[in-house]
Amino acid sequence: MVVTRFKTESGAPKMPKAPAVKPVRGAHVAVRGLSHTYRRADGPVLQDLDFEIRQGEVVALLGRSGCGKSTLLHMLAGLSHPSTGEVAINGNEVRGPSPRWVMMFQAPSLYPWMTVEQNAALGLKFARRSREIATRIPEVLDLVDLASFAGRNVQDLSGGQQQRVALARSLATSPQMLLLDEPFSALDAFTRRSLQRDVRDIARTLGITMVLVTHDVSEAVLMADRVLVLDANPGRVAHDVAIPLEDAARSTGSEAFQREQARMMQLYTDVAHGDATTPLT
Numbered sequence: 001m002v003v004t005r006f007k008t009e010s011g012a013p014k015m016p017k018a019p020a021v022k023p024v025r026g027a028h029v030a031v032r033g034l035s036h037t038y039r040r041a042d043g044p045v046l047q048d049l050d051f052e053i054r055q056g057e058v059v060a061l062l063g064r065s066g067c068g069k070s071t072l073l074h075m076l077a078g079l080s081h082p083s084t085g086e087v088a089i090n091g092n093e094v095r096g097p098s099p100r101w102v103m104m105f106q107a108p109s110l111y112p113w114m115t116v117e118q119n120a121a122l123g124l125k126f127a128r129r130s131r132e133i134a135t136r137i138p139e140v141l142d143l144v145d146l147a148s149f150a151g152r153n154v155q156d157l158s159g160g161q162q163q164r165v166a167l168a169r170s171l172a173t174s175p176q177m178l179l180l181d182e183p184f185s186a187l188d189a190f191t192r193r194s195l196q197r198d199v200r201d202i203a204r205t206l207g208i209t210m211v212l213v214t215h216d217v218s219e220a221v222l223m224a225d226r227v228l229v230l231d232a233n234p235g236r237v238a239h240d241v242a243i244p245l246e247d248a249a250r251s252t253g254s255e256a257f258q259r260e261q262a263r264m265m266q267l268y269t270d271v272a273h274g275d276a277t278t279p280l281t
């Protein structure tokens with residue numbers, strides 16, 4: 001089976017067209033007995049985490065600043081190792097980074113002197129898969145709605161378009177999992193919503209497992225099938241909550257969305273020690 005992008009930038013339906021991208025087998029993640037301490041004097045940052053993420057599931061890690069979200073995401077990516085416990089992907093302990101699970105950050109880290117297609121091809125080059133560039137890059141640029149920008153310099157693009165280039169680069173190696181560390185927080189509200197919707201659509205359509213770090217309740221509810229609300233000092237899973245929203249209801253205007261957002265905001269506020277005087281976004 002192959003899939004194509006099915007919405008335009010404005011959200012209007014568009015006819016499926018070639019080129020197309022094949023779905024992948026999303027990663028299954030198991031976090032077992034995971035604790036982490038950076039400095040003994042500070043105590044553990046993460047403690048006794050035990051959870052699984054199903055293949056193709058979209059999970060948000062929601063918590064206040066400093067509760068250990070990025071630390072956990074880095075461990076899922078194999079960029080660092082827990083003091084105790086383990087992360088296993090598809091049954092194998094994660095011992096380092098891999099092109100099968102890729103991270104996206106707030107800053108898209110593109111090379112400004114290169115074109116959109118050259119930047120998008122970097123992941124394949126680093127993975128020594130340059131022979132795939134000619135077919136794969138047009139496919140992924142089409143998927144992120146940047147086909148007509150292929151030859152443009154990335155420095156001429158908007159912040160949202162640059163994040164789409166970073167997304168295309170991430171997708172080019174056919175990853176089983178995307179790990180997003182607040183990748184939309186520097187964008188304006190309209191661009192952020194459009195990318196949140198498109199990234200979820202793409203991950204769901206391709207079957208990619210996705211883990212998203214955020215402290216934005218509405219982002220978690222818009223994008224995730226499931227939200228892990230993390231407590232702080234030490235970071236633990238305080239709530240593990242399914243978001244039972246159909247894709248059609250994943251819009252800030254829908255009543256079902258607003259109900260879920262209010263429910264999640266309550267849980268989040270409770271976890272933040274009932275401190276409703278501090279603004280929670």
Ligand SMILES: Nc1ncnc2c1ncn2[C@@H]1O[C@H](COP(=O)(O)OP(=O)(O)OP(=O)(O)O)[C@@H](O)[C@H]1O
Pocket residue numbers: 038039045063064065066067068069070071072215
């Ligand atoms: N390399 C490090 N060495 C020592 N302490 C660290 C290191 N990295 C993070 N920390 C500490 O670990 C705690 C958790 O940090 P982390 O960045 O994982 O939190 P976070 O929830 O992602 O925060 P934010 O939302 O602000 O990005 C913080 O107290 C931070 O100061």
